[in-house]
Amino acid sequence: MIMSELYGSMVFDDRAMAKRLPKETYRELKRCCEQDLPLSLDTANIIANAMKDWAVEKGVTHFTHWFQPLTGITAEKHDSFIAPTKSGGVIMELSGKELIKGEPDASSFPNGGLRSTFEARGYTAWDPTSYAFIKDGILCIPTAFCSYRGDALDKKTPLLRSMEAVNKQGLRLLHLFGRKTERLNMTVGPEQEYFLVDTAAFNKRKDLFYTGRTLFGARPPKGQELEDHYFGAIKPRVVKYMKELDEELWKLGILAKTKHNEVAPAQHEFAPIYTTVNVASDQNQLTMEMMKKVAAKHGMTCLLHEKPFDGVNGSGKHNNWSLCTNFGHNLFEPGHSPQDNAQFLLIVAAVIAAVDEHQDLLRISVASPGNDHRLGANEAPPAIVSVFLGEEITGILQAIADGREYSRRAGCDVKIGVHVLPKFSMDSSDRNRTSPFAFTGNKFEFRMPGSAQSITTVNVVLNTIMAEQFEKFSDELEKAEDFNQGITDIIRRVMNEHGRIIFNGNNYSEDWVKEAKRRGLLNLPTTIDALPYITSEKNIKLFESQGVFTEAELRSRQEIYVENYCRLLHIEAMTMLDMANMEIIPAAIKYKGAVAKVAKNCLAASVPADDEKEIASKLASLIHSAREAVLSLEKAVDTARALGDNIKGGECYRDNVIPAMAALRKVCDEMELNMAKEYYPMPTYGDLLFSVH
Numbered sequence: 001m002i003m004s005e006l007y008g009s010m011v012f013d014d015r016a017m018a019k020r021l022p023k024e025t026y027r028e029l030k031r032c033c034e035q036d037l038p039l040s041l042d043t044a045n046i047i048a049n050a051m052k053d054w055a056v057e058k059g060v061t062h063f064t065h066w067f068q069p070l071t072g073i074t075a076e077k078h079d080s081f082i083a084p085t086k087s088g089g090v091i092m093e094l095s096g097k098e099l100i101k102g103e104p105d106a107s108s109f110p111n112g113g114l115r116s117t118f119e120a121r122g123y124t125a126w127d128p129t130s131y132a133f134i135k136d137g138i139l140c141i142p143t144a145f146c147s148y149r150g151d152a153l154d155k156k157t158p159l160l161r162s163m164e165a166v167n168k169q170g171l172r173l174l175h176l177f178g179r180k181t182e183r184l185n186m187t188v189g190p191e192q193e194y195f196l197v198d199t200a201a202f203n204k205r206k207d208l209f210y211t212g213r214t215l216f217g218a219r220p221p222k223g224q225e226l227e228d229h230y231f232g233a234i235k236p237r238v239v240k241y242m243k244e245l246d247e248e249l250w251k252l253g254i255l256a257k258t259k260h261n262e263v264a265p266a267q268h269e270f271a272p273i274y275t276t277v278n279v280a281s282d283q284n285q286l287t288m289e290m291m292k293k294v295a296a297k298h299g300m301t302c303l304l305h306e307k308p309f310d311g312v313n314g315s316g317k318h319n320n321w322s323l324c325t326n327f328g329h330n331l332f333e334p335g336h337s338p339q340d341n342a343q344f345l346l347i348v349a350a351v352i353a354a355v356d357e358h359q360d361l362l363r364i365s366v367a368s369p370g371n372d373h374r375l376g377a378n379e380a381p382p383a384i385v386s387v388f389l390g391e392e393i394t395g396i397l398q399a400i401a402d403g404r405e406y407s408r409r410a411g412c413d414v415k416i417g418v419h420v421l422p423k424f425s426m427d428s429s430d431r432n433r434t435s436p437f438a439f440t441g442n443k444f445e446f447r448m449p450g451s452a453q454s455i456t457t458v459n460v461v462l463n464t465i466m467a468e469q470f471e472k473f474s475d476e477l478e479k480a481e482d483f484n485q486g487i488t489d490i491i492r493r494v495m496n497e498h499g500r501i502i503f504n505g506n507n508y509s510e511d512w513v514k515e516a517k518r519r520g521l522l523n524l525p526t527t528i529d530a531l532p533y534i535t536s537e538k539n540i541k542l543f544e545s546q547g548v549f550t551e552a553e554l555r556s557r558q559e560i561y562v563e564n565y566c567r568l569l570h571i572e573a574m575t576m577l578d579m580a581n582m583e584i585i586p587a588a589i590k591y592k593g594a595v596a597k598v599a600k601n602c603l604a605a606s607v608p609a610d611d612e613k614e615i616a617s618k619l620a621s622l623i624h625s626a627r628e629a630v631l632s633l634e635k636a637v638d639t640a641r642a643l644g645d646n647i648k649g650g651e652c653y654r655d656n657v658i659p660a661m662a663a664l665r666k667v668c669d670e671m672e673l674n675m676a677k678e679y680y681p682m683p684t685y686g687d688l689l690f691s692v693h
């Protein structure tokens with residue numbers, strides 16, 4: 001198929017709608033999307049019918065409302081288009097009502113106390129700004145998922161609300177600059193890292209199968225030391241996979257753009273071209289699903305876990321974002337005139353204030369047990385949030401704050417005052433790969449998110465905290481007697497109060513951890529350290545005042561995330577116990593017995609067997625240690641379990657279970673290195689990391 005026919009062929013996108021809808025209906029839909037108005041039932045009926053015809057022509061028989069419950073993955077429930085006719089036949093039908101509203105009896109999704117089972121019904125509502133698409137022969141309609149009282153039960157509803165908040169407050173600020181902007185949206189391009197392993201090897205590992213990561217495994221002789229994988233030639237099997245993935249994504253209207261090998265063996269990266277945040281977040285969920293599906297067709301398994309292998313880099317998801325007007329103006333684009341630059345610097349000041357005031361929320365937005373293995377492990381940014389701006393922009397902002405002239409690195413002095421700001425451009429070599437939150441020329445790159453996480457929560461936080469600053473700035477500027485002086489005052493205040501969040505150095509260094517502590521920045525190393533902050537007074541006030549979450553919705557999320565932390569760790573611990581008791585220790589016993597038998601035979605034949613005896617003894621002592629470690633882990637799990645799936649229980653997993661897991665792993669990995677390969681009951685790290693050719 002040629003590209004122009006392939007691209008978007010499975011999406012009921014703008015092109016398809018323009019072609020298939022009556023002009024009036026099309027115009028009405030656009031108007032509703034742009035102004036966030038509800039669709040009338042008449043309009044919805046016409047759209048539903050056209051959408052159904054389009055899908056049926058492609059062989060589709062079923063549709064589903066496609067949504068993102070708080071499990072972080074997507075959910076669907078299929079209904080057929082079939083409707084009986086009076087004459088006993090059937091017709092294919094999709095009504096406007098079915099399009100815009102669904103009622104899945106989805107009572108088993110986590111809701112954190114937002115509904116009791118007797119009023120369990122939630123409903124799903126179409127988000128017409130995100131296009132319907134066909135996946136596996138099913139028409140998928142992207143929806144938000146709410147309770148009957150209107151509580152958000154999903155990840156999308158708050159995202160749509162936060163988009164509204166940043167639009168509202170952003171427009172206020174832009175209008176003060178005399179702009180005619182009608183709509184402000186966040187745009188996002190997520191870079192997605194992942195691993196590919198051979199499915200035959202994957203299936204022999206209970207840990208990968210149940211938890212998505214290896215819980216045992218001695219390091220292979222070769223890992224990523226030579227860095228020969230990064231940007232290296234892609235293996236033929238992976239090339240075929242990437243090609244098919246690109247095509248599948250293009251069909252879905254996802255602008256798959258970049259692909260390359262990453263630092264760790266078997267690790268790769270994918271990036272699409274950026275788009276509006278709600279679409280980007282739907283598309284990222286779809287991309288992750290497709291990555292797994294296409295891999296299966298090639299006999300491979302795609303690992304999206306943040307840390308599938310100890311000792312080699314884990315996987316992240318860089319959230320590249322900016323704010324873009326309906327005229328295509330990116331607010332993070334340094335401008336061409338003094339006025340443009342004043343606006344640019346003010347927007348950057350808003351980022352500085354927002355990130356500093358809400359370090360906790362940004363940390364929470366990327367908190368997961370999987371991501372805990374990455375943050376701060378010298379491969380990903382630390383769990384401390386800071387902002388990289390580069391020397392030039394930092395210098396300019398500081399000069400404004402200090403009320404002095406700024407001299408450029410090149411040596412030529414430029415007079416500073418908001419009305420005569422210099423033209424400046426970002427030096428492309430001025431890059432920092434270690435910062436969790438880096439300005440990269442015309443966008444910010446938030447690098448803390450984990451590879452398996454939905455990008456929704458991160459962007460809800462970014463939208464909301466930006467909206468809050470825009471609101472504050474607009475309030476201040478509306479009152480200011482002199483507009484330019486008002487801007488200078490704000491920049492000065494922000495630099496004085498929040499300048500501590502700017503750090504242009506090496507975030508991976510030990511010194512930074514100390515320096516950050518001196519500056520009073522938050523360091524929340526684990527998920528369970530971060531989660532209690534969700535419901536702080538500051539955060540409830542922020543989300544309620546911006547209309548993004550109610551207090552009850554925040555409490556529900558906290559409850560669900562804490563529960564999830566405990567349950568996940570419980571599963572990991574149980575998987576380890578199973579593997580140790582049922583596979584690794586029995587294998588070591590068998591090998592010990594075999595070696596002991598050889599020793600016995602040798603001795604009977606008067607052949608020296610000192611080494612065999614030593615090997616068998618060493619194994620005996622390792623087996624003993626492993627059994628002790630098993631008992632300790634069992635005890636730790638029982639204690640944590642008894643406390644319940646709450647913060648106390650979570651702290652017990654963090655403080656007792658995780659160290660007990662590490663201790664058990666250490667002995668078992670040593671057993672692996674002291675055992676003949678044929679006795680070790682599963683593929684090793686070497687087998688897994690170099691399994692795809």
Ligand code: ADP
Pocket residue numbers: 187188189190191258271272273274275320321322323330442443
């Ligand atoms: P890098 O040097 O980090 O690889 P790229 O230019 O390849 O940067 O972009 C990485 C991602 O950032 C891509 O998904 C790209 O579409 C996205 N991106 C670029 N500009 C913007 C923007 N203005 N807003 C949001 N995302 C953007």
Ligand code: MG
Pocket residue numbers: 191318445
């Ligand atoms: Mg990048």
